[in-house]
Amino acid sequence: MQELGVQPNASILVSVLTACAHLGALAQGLWIHSYAKRYNLESNPILATALVDMYSKCGCIDLALLVFQDIPNKDAGAWNAVISGLSLSGDARKLLTLFSKMVSDGIQPTETTFIALLTACTHSRLVDEGLNLFREMDSLYGVKPKLEHCACVVDLLARAGMLKEAEKFIEEEMGGIEQGMLISGELY
DSSP, X not given: OGGGTOOOOHHHHHHHHXXXXXXXXXXXXXXXXXXXXXXXXXXXXXXXHHHXXXXXXXXXXXXXXXXXXXXXXXXXXXXXXXXXXXXXXXXXXXXXHHHHHHHHTTOOOOHHHHHHHHHHHHHTTOHHHHHHHXXXXXXXXXOOOOXXXXXXXXXXXXXXXXXXHHHHHIIIIIHHHHHHHHHHTXXX
């Protein structure tokens, strides 16, 4: 594009950053970030969110947090990008603090938010915190648990050696979800 004298816009850069994130192409992502700064595109919230996602998936959590902090008027997408990124880092306590900030800023958590939170609790062995988040999904935030959320809880319990509790959870919680999915035609 540049050889033809065409300047890529923010939408094109978002697409390329998404590819960089999936490929772990940090060097190319850094170049795109530099390009976005040079042409004053990094203030675009969608582009900034793509940068957060790319840095997170490439293992550069500190850079992801720096970009995230500079996003004005953060939406659920920006919060989910940084929360998902932190869930990969293994610092669940920091993630839970960030989640509290998200909620206090008036941003409604989504299904994606809770998958990241539950995954982080699983890998950090924060069983009580994970179970509380699962219970609060619907009661506090109006997010109905799906099969993925239940699978996270089963994983949380199983990794903590709580196999009886995991089995009980499957019987009590997942049975209803599987029946509901079957009725709505989502299972097959």
